[in-house]
Amino acid sequence: MKKENPVNHQRMRLQPDDGLGPTSDIGSRLRALYGAVQEEGVPDQLLDLLEKLDNAEQAQSKQTTSQGGE
Amino acid sequence: MATESTSFKREMLATLPSLRAFAVSLTGKHDKADDLVQDTVMKAWAKQSSFEMGTNIKAWLFTILRNEFYSQMRKRGREVQDSDGAFTERLSVHPSQYGLMDLEDFKKALSQLPDDQREAIILIGASGFSYEEAAEICDCAVGTMKSRVSRARARLQDMLKVHGESDYGPDAVSTQVTTNNHSF
Numbered sequence: 001m002k003k004e005n006p007v008n009h010q011r012m013r014l015q016p017d018d019g020l021g022p023t024s025d026i027g028s029r030l031r032a033l034y035g036a037v038q039e040e041g042v043p044d045q046l047l048d049l050l051e052k053l054d055n056a057e058q059a060q061s062k063q064t065t066s067q068g069g070e
Numbered sequence: 071m072a073t074e075s076t077s078f079k080r081e082m083l084a085t086l087p088s089l090r091a092f093a094v095s096l097t098g099k100h101d102k103a104d105d106l107v108q109d110t111v112m113k114a115w116a117k118q119s120s121f122e123m124g125t126n127i128k129a130w131l132f133t134i135l136r137n138e139f140y141s142q143m144r145k146r147g148r149e150v151q152d153s154d155g156a157f158t159e160r161l162s163v164h165p166s167q168y169g170l171m172d173l174e175d176f177k178k179a180l181s182q183l184p185d186d187q188r189e190a191i192i193l194i195g196a197s198g199f200s201y202e203e204a205a206e207i208c209d210c211a212v213g214t215m216k217s218r219v220s221r222a223r224a225r226l227q228d229m230l231k232v233h234g235e236s237d238y239g240p241d242a243v244s245t246q247v248t249t250n251n252h253s254f
Contacts, residue, residue, distance in 0.1 A: 020195040034196035037091035
């Protein structure tokens with residue numbers, strides 16, 4: 001059997017070797033900072049906003065559908 | 071029909087944490103980043119008919135956010151970015167695998183990069199975009215994107231070398247700093 005296929009590893013980032021890969025010092029620090037912000041989650045106000053936008057749209061489309069159906 | 075907007079919403083939700091991290095890297099401030107993401111969500115929602123489901127919503131949203139950021143900067147002048155950009159504010163979740171000082175140095179180095187280089191290395195190195203996608207987001211040629219990234223990397227390497235190579239290994243200093251427990 002061949003060794004663990006290194007191509008798969010490469011594929012995960014679809015990048016040429018840019019010095020930012022999994023073993024790179026700078027790359028992993030960048031991802032650590034970025035990841036720390038990501039892990040804070042999404043603030044409620046943003047979730048509320050999306051919810052409102054979605055509800056408004058659904059209400060509107062319901063209205064148009066029922067009008068069209070008359 | 072409800073379903074289409076709901077799946078648009080779902081895809082948008084999935085992208086928000088990364089979009090927000092990018093916003094923090096641009097504005098340097100969490101509150102400004104959140105305002106920026108909010109403006110982006112409204113813009114994107116208004117433009118959703120121009121988005122084709124199944125195509126790259128992440129790149130699409132990043133493009134809107136970035137355009138919004140620079141157009142606000144132009145309108146309000148540089149004061150929008152009064153901090154140095156990058157992740158200058160204290161993070162509520164500290165990345166566990168690094169020592170505190172280690173990342174502080176790195177943040178400082180990152181904030182000293184020119185804006186175009188910093189955004190390039192973040193899009194490629196942290197957001198996970200390809201050079202082609204990042205070039206599209208920043209409205210520049212792929213070759214330009216590549217050279218920005220490589221200049222950014224070289225400068226970061228230089229700046230970090232000055233701070234000594236002794237703490238090179240990420241695991242050496244780290245674990246004692248993690249005081250926060252978060253859900254995952």
